[in-house]
Amino acid sequence: MVTNTRLLAGLAGLLLIGALTACIGGETAPKVADPGAKEAPKQAEKPPEPIELKIHALGVSEQEFNNRFKDVLQKKYPHIKVVWLPTTGAANTIQEYVARGEIPDIIRNISSTVHTNYLNLGLGYDLRELVAKYKYDLNRFNPIFINGFKDLTSQSGELYGLPVSPFFSRVLYYNKDLFDKFGQPYLKDGMTWDEVYEVARKMTRVEDGVTYRGFSAFVATFLTYNEYSLSTLDPEKDQLSSFDTWKKIFDNYTRFYQIPNNPIARTLAEEQNVFQKGTVAIHADIYSPYLDLSKVNNWDMVSIPVMDGAPKKIGIFPPGYLLITKQSKYKDEAFQVIMEMLSDEVQMKDARNGFLPTVASKDMMNALGQDSAVHKGKNMKAVGYYEFAALRPARAKGKTLLDTNIADTLLRNAFVEAAQGKSDVNTVLRKTDELLKQEVEKEKSKTK
Structure with a gap:
């Protein structure tokens, strides 16, 4: 009996060992990593198609x-x-x-x-x-x-x-050589238009047969890109927007061209480029990395003035x-x-x-401008001296759209007429209002 009991116990032990071995060799057994084995290479990501x-x-x-x-x-x-x-x-x-x-x-x-x-x-x-x-x-x-x-x-x-x-901000450029020549202090940031007008008046003169102008401008910049964000055509009505504000803008700028010996040039293109000749003291224009001022030996710039009562913002070309x-x-x-x-x-x-x-x-x-040969060392703070004005508003939904270039051209033509003294500001603005209405009617007729 003892012998049989021992024999059965031995057989049971062998069976248990066999069962454990089977479990270890099966799926549930943990695998021991071989330190000498190499990981299978990951599949390379497919490059994007050209x-x-x-x-x-x-x-x-x-x-x-x-x-x-x-x-x-x-x-x-x-x-x-x-x-x-x-x-x-x-x-x-x-x-x-x-x-x-x-x-x-x-x-x-x-x-x-x-x-x-x-x-x-x-x-x-x-x-x-x-x-x-x-x-x-x-x-x-x-x-x-x-x-x-x-x-x-x-x-x-x-x-x-x-x-x-x-996009382009607005600034005042000035010819430092002319300011030195005539003993005038340089312009500075934050000046008013009245202050600039007085400087332009003093700088305008004729010496040795040469006419030195105190002021010139890229006219579109102070009309189209004004600090009021004012559109030519009213967003809500088929007419000139804010007659009184446009009158204020026209009055502010046309006075510069009424200074003796400082007439506006024959064409807007000529007026835009006359500063390059070296005989103009102050020039209102956009700040632009494309603007070529290479013919003016010694120039700098200051912030564009803001009209009295206007938002202290810089009108921009968007x-x-x-x-x-x-x-x-x-x-x-x-x-x-x-x-x-x-x-x-x-x-x-x-x-x-x-x-x-x-x-x-x-x-x-x-x-x-720190890496720009043209602008390095210039008064770059002038470019963003005031906040940028918002984009001009769109026409209200349902209103007839008019090409902005058509409307703005009418306004520029009116300004030139007033600046040349051919007509007064009130008259040219009323004329612009009528022409705008006619252009809107033309557009309406295209959809009838």
Whole structure:
């Protein structure tokens, strides 16, 4: 009995060991890593398929586009080839590209023509879904550019584009050599128009047969880009907007051309460029990285004055906007390219080369022009001395749209007529009002 009992116990022990061995060798047993074994190589991620994105960037040359964006885009997205489409010439308007069925993926346009060159062509694509998808922060931009553009283009909150430099502020340029010649102190930031008028009056003179003008201007800058953000055509009515305010603006500027020996030039183009001759002391113009002042040996700039009672803001020529066409097959890639074009890295480089940033960045404004041979050492604080004024408001919904260039040209012509003394300010503004009404009626008749 003892022997049998021991035999059964031994057999049971062998069976238990066998069972444990089976469990250890089965799926539930932990595996012991072999320190000498090598990990299986991970499967390499498949590189993105090469694609081609076409951009129609009106107002920007291919050379400028390449200088500002090409290298950074190639580095960030080597699989994307961005093709710059020619924009000059009758065959290269966006309308012609669309008519040929050659619709680009990205379009650069300005706010005043976004309807005729984008929305009215059936190209509109709302960026909000991509903004949400990529968690893109719109608050980084100066809000006047986002809100103003939506006001101009949106029906139900759509966002069709993101703002890209260049845009242009307003400043006063002055010829330091002439101030030295006539013993006058230099201009300074924060001056009033009355103070500038007195300086212009003192600087205007004839010496040794040479007429020295105290003041000249790029006339469109103080009409179209005014501190009131005032449109020529009233947003709500078919008439000149705010007659009294336009009278105030006209009166302020026409007095400079009534100073003896300081007449406005024969054409607006000549008036715009007369400062280059070196015989004009003060010139009102836009601040622009493109402006060529190379013929003026010793110049600087100060803040543009603000009229008494007006908002202390600088009227600006608004930025361009980067838009994606709804026909594009590569909307995600197009948005990624736009995000890179508007990145802090790119905009800081732009700012150092003299381009105003569309993002709200004090660091970029402080770095403005530091790498520009033209602007380094100049009074760059003048460019943003006051806040930038908002974009001019759009026509109210349901009101007949009129090309802003048509309306603004009528206003400029009226100013020249008053500045030349051919008619008084009240008369030319009443005439402009009537002409605007006629132009609106012409537009209405096209839809009847």
